Amino acid sequence: MKAIGFDNDKYLKTQSEQIRKRIAQFGGKLYLEFGGKLFDDYHASRVLPGFAPDSKVRMLQQLKEDVEMVITINAADIESNKIRGDLGITYDEDVLRLIDTFRELGLYVGSVVLTRYNGQAAANAFLKRLTALGIRCYRHYPIAGYPSDVAHIVSDEGLGKNEYIETTRSLVVVTAPGPGSGKMATCLSQLYHDHKRGVTAGYAKFETFPIWNLSLKHPVNLAYEAATADLNDMNMIDPFHLEAYGETAVNYNRDVEIFPVLNVMFERIQGVSPYKSPTDMGVNMAGNCIVDDEACRAASRMEILRRYYTACCERMKGKDADNAIHKLELLMNQSGTTTDLFPAISAARLKAATTGAPAGAMCLPDGRMVTGKTSSTLGAASALLLNALKMLAGIADEFDLISASVLEPICNLKTRYLSHRNPRLHPDEVLMALTISALTNPIAEKAQEQLAYLRGSDAHFSVILSEEDEKLLRRLGINVSCEPQYESKGLYHK
Numbered sequence: 001m002k003a004i005g006f007d008n009d010k011y012l013k014t015q016s017e018q019i020r021k022r023i024a025q026f027g028g029k030l031y032l033e034f035g036g037k038l039f040d041d042y043h044a045s046r047v048l049p050g051f052a053p054d055s056k057v058r059m060l061q062q063l064k065e066d067v068e069m070v071i072t073i074n075a076a077d078i079e080s081n082k083i084r085g086d087l088g089i090t091y092d093e094d095v096l097r098l099i100d101t102f103r104e105l106g107l108y109v110g111s112v113v114l115t116r117y118n119g120q121a122a123a124n125a126f127l128k129r130l131t132a133l134g135i136r137c138y139r140h141y142p143i144a145g146y147p148s149d150v151a152h153i154v155s156d157e158g159l160g161k162n163e164y165i166e167t168t169r170s171l172v173v174v175t176a177p178g179p180g181s182g183k184m185a186t187c188l189s190q191l192y193h194d195h196k197r198g199v200t201a202g203y204a205k206f207e208t209f210p211i212w213n214l215s216l217k218h219p220v221n222l223a224y225e226a227a228t229a230d231l232n233d234m235n236m237i238d239p240f241h242l243e244a245y246g247e248t249a250v251n252y253n254r255d256v257e258i259f260p261v262l263n264v265m266f267e268r269i270q271g272v273s274p275y276k277s278p279t280d281m282g283v284n285m286a287g288n289c290i291v292d293d294e295a296c297r298a299a300s301r302m303e304i305l306r307r308y309y310t311a312c313c314e315r316m317k318g319k320d321a322d323n324a325i326h327k328l329e330l331l332m333n334q335s336g337t338t339t340d341l342f343p344a345i346s347a348a349r350l351k352a353a354t355t356g357a358p359a360g361a362m363c364l365p366d367g368r369m370v371t372g373k374t375s376s377t378l379g380a381a382s383a384l385l386l387n388a389l390k391m392l393a394g395i396a397d398e399f400d401l402i403s404a405s406v407l408e409p410i411c412n413l414k415t416r417y418l419s420h421r422n423p424r425l426h427p428d429e430v431l432m433a434l435t436i437s438a439l440t441n442p443i444a445e446k447a448q449e450q451l452a453y454l455r456g457s458d459a460h461f462s463v464i465l466s467e468e469d470e471k472l473l474r475r476l477g478i479n480v481s482c483e484p485q486y487e488s489k490g491l492y493h494k
Contacts, residue, residue, distance in 0.1 A: 002049055002295075002299075002365050002456055003049060003292055003294075003295035003298075004049055004050040004291070004292065004295065005048060005049040005050055005290060005291060005292040005293070005294075005295030005296040005299065006048040006049060006050035006051045006286075006289055006290055006291065006292075006296065007050065007289045007290075007291045008050050008051055008052050008055055008289070010288075010289045011051070011055060011059075011285065011286060011289040012055065012058060012059050012062065014285045014288060014289065015059045015283075015284075015285045015286075016059050016062045016063055018283050018285050019032065019059075019063065019171065019204075019206075019283055020063070022202070022204050022283055023066070023170055023171055023202075025202060025274075026200060026201055026202025026274070027200035027201070027202075028170050028200070029170055029172075029194070029199065029200060029201035029202065030170065030171055030172070030201065030202050030203070030204060031172045031174060031186075031187040031190050031191065031201060031202070031203050031204075032171060032172065032173050032174065032203075032204050032205070032206055032283070033174050033183045033184055033187050033203070033204070033205045033206065034056075034173050034174060034175040034183070034206050035183070035205065035206065035207040035208075036207060036208055036209070037056075038056055038057055038060075038175055039053070039054045039056065039057040039101070040053050040054070041053050041054075041055070041056060041208065042474075043209075043223075043227055043303070044208050044209075044286075046299060046302075046303050046479065047219075047220050047223045047224075047296065047299050047300040047303050048220065048286065048290065048296055048299070049292075049295050049296065049299050050291075051286075056206075056208070057105055057107075060107060060173065061105060061106060061107070063171060064106050064107055064108070066169055066170045066171045067107055067108065067169055067171050067173055068108050068109075068110040068167050068168060068169035068171065068172050068173070069102050069107055069108065069109045069110060069173050069175065070110055070111055070112075070113060070165060070167070070172055070173065070174045070175075070186065071095055071098055071099065071109070071111075071112045071113070071175055071176060071177075072112075072113045072114075072115050072140075072174060072175075072176045072181045072182045072183050072186050073091055073092065073095050073112065073113070073114060073115065073176060073177060073181055074091075074114075074115050074116050074180055074181050074182055075114045075115065075116050075117040075118065075120050075122075075123035076116055076120070077091045077092075077177075077178075077180070077181070078090075078091065078092045078114070078120065078122045078123045078126050079120040079121070079122045079123060081122075082178075084177060084178060091177040091178060091181075092122075092126050094177040094178075095112060095177060098175070098177065099112075099135065108169065109135075110136065110165070110166075110167055110168070110169070110172070111135070111136040111137065111138055111165055111166075111167075112130055112135055112136070112137050112138075113137070113138045113139075113140055113165060113182070113186050114126070114127065114137065114138070114139050114140065115140045115181060115182030115185060115186060116140070116141070116142045116182060117139040117140060117141055117142075118141065118142060127139075136166075138162075138163040138164075138165050139162070139163050140162040140163065140182065140185065140186060140189060141161055141162060143158045143159070143161075143185075144158075146158075146185065147258060147261050147262075148261060150261060150264045150265055150268060151268075153188075153265065154192060154265055154268040154269055159188060159189045159192040159193070160192060160193070160196070162189040162193075164190075164193040165186075165189075165190060167190075172190070174186050174187055184205075184262075187203045188203070188262075188265060188269070191203055191266075191269050191270065192269050195269050195270055202274060203266075203281070204281055204282070204283050205255075205281045205282050205283070206282070206283050206284060207282060207284060208284060208286055209221065209223075209224035209227075210224050210225075210235045210250045210251065210252055211250065211284065211286050211287040212238075212249045212250050212251060212279050212282060212284065212287065213249065213250075213287040213288070214250065214287050214290075215250070216235055216236070216237055216248075216250050217334055217335070218297070218300075219296070219297045219300035219301050219304070219335045219337075220290075220296050220297070220300045221235050221250055222235075222300065222304060222331050222334055222335045223300040223301075223303040223304050223307075223335075224252075225327070225331055226303065226304045226307040226308070226327075226328055226331050227303075227307060229307065229311065229323075229324040229327045229328050229331075230311075230321070230323075230324045232323070232327070233252050233253060233254065234252060234253045235250055235251070235252050235253075236250070236251065236252065236253055236256060237249070237250065237251075238250065238251040238256060238277050238278055238279045239256065240256070240259060240276060240277035240278060240279075241276070241277035241278075241279045241280070244276035244277055244280075245276070245277075249277070249279040250279075251277075251278050251279050251282075255278040255281075256278055258278075259277070259278040262278075262281075263275070298341070300335070301335055301336065301337040301341055302341065302342060302458065302479075304328065304331050304332055304335055304337045305332070305337050305339065305341065305342055305481070306479060306480075306481045307328055308325070308328040308329070308332060308337075309460075309481040309482060309483070309484070310481065311324045311325045311328055312325060312484035313464050313482055313484045315484065316464065316484040316485065316486070317464075342363075342458065342460065342481075343361075343363060343369060344361040344362060344363045344369065344458055344459060344460040345361075345460045345481075347361035347369055347371055347460075348360050348361040348371070348460045348461055348462050348483075349462060349483075351371045351372075351373055351462070352373075352462035352463075355373045355374075357373050357374040357375075357380075358373070358374045358379070358380045358461070358462050358463040358487050359371060359372065359373040359374065359380050359384075359461070359462050360372050360373075360380045360381060360383075360384040360459055360460065360461040360462065361384070361459070361460055362384055362388050362457050362458065362459040362460075362478070363457060363458045363459075364388065364391065364392065364453075364454075364457050365453070365455070365456040365457055368391060370384065370387050370388045370391045371384065371387065372384030372385070372386070372387045372388075374424065374487075375424070376411075376423070376424070377404075377407045377408065377411055377423070377424060377425060378407075378424055378425055378430065379422075379424045379425065379426060379427075379469070380461055380462070380463070380465075381426070381427050381461065381465055381469045381472075381473060382424070382425050382426060382427050382429075382430040384459065384461075385427050385430060385431075385454075385473070385476075386401055386402070386430060386434070386447070388450075388454060388457065389401070389434075389447040389448070389450045389451070389454075390447060392447075392450035392453050392454070393443075393446045393447045393449070393450050395443055395446065395447060399443055401434060401437065401441075401443060401444045401447050402430070402433045402434055402437050402444065403437070406433055406436070406437060407425065407433065410425060410429065410433060411423035411424070411425065426466070426468060426469055426472070427469055427472045427473060428468065428472050431451075431472075434447065434448055435448060451476060454476050454477060454478055455476065455477025455478070456477060456479075457477070457478045457479070458478075458479045458481075459473065459478050459479065459480050459481070460480075460481050460482070460483075461480070461481075461482045461483065462482075462483050462485075463482065463483060463485055463486060463487040464482045464483070464484065464485065464486055464487075465480070465482055470482075
């Protein structure tokens, strides 16, 4: 099995304790800007083996009696129908999804804030919709000169113009559907209004990456740069922390660049700034919960390599990825990442070369390697999936999990009645067929029972998979990468 590099139980305990300390530091009221993904943080779980994807929300559940969720959304993003790339839904629809999810988890959602509101028609329609659903809404307006004109920002015509968010809990978690939603500005606005009302409150930031107490070039931190290569974020030593404490700490360029302005804002709002560095603002304890540094280094190098292959595939699809690829190549050099670290790459290439057809290879969590090739009825991803289930179940290769009498009618249905040019079954179709076969075939049933044990596997394919195939494999917990080439030489690929 893969080595565990991260103590998740310790993380839940120490992280919640750290947040409680920060609440107490500010007299019992804290606005916590929550960056990154609050749940389903699969990047963290990949680079920190042992980190549970829902760790952050489970941590908040331990504090749920004190927690109030405030969701911010940029009104301009509503107007432009901005889409979340990972989910394929608009930001305003994602606000509703987040509210439902938080409520299901037992977290209190206090309100939604429309930031940079300027009377946009779509924003007004969304406000009306939220109000009809019984959700409290507030409007925050564009501030001229933000974030550089501090004198104007920290005034009744700046932050003071925003509607004050009525909150009732000691920990106000400010989150959003995505970046650029105005989380920090919302927190600053609340501090300004609270100070005018004589309410003592503070601000802190929760970002998992970069991890401040790992080295600048630690592969875990380099993997964060790889994840944001398209944004050109860059890790750097926090110069303010070094000057204040004589200690090195890692932060990233945007927080370091904005800190002097934030510091002046804190001084103007509260008379004195509680922080000496951007690192001081953070409450991240992840670095203290790494129990196997080498396991985390190895996992992070794998993540950098996957990101590199993803960027190469994006360029093949016609997207502007050249700058990201150049940066990822640099990160590979800095972290000592090569394709030799991932044996599934050479295995997939060899399988494709020897069979003359698209192929894939998967390294299972226990280290065993399995391959699969394209056939007349199965695509490479489907064949690899079935072969992996066979290996996990200890089923010999000569046994068919799904008989030809089941596969062939499905292929015929696709081409004859559903107008598909490709008769081969995709992974989702294979799983449906396997489920039906398991009703009467004990071998198929045994294979189906192995699905949960695929989680944490690493797969590589000799061609670019369809978006649907890749999503299905990821839902099974399989990490996927592909060679940047298409299966066919045609111009249209779907």
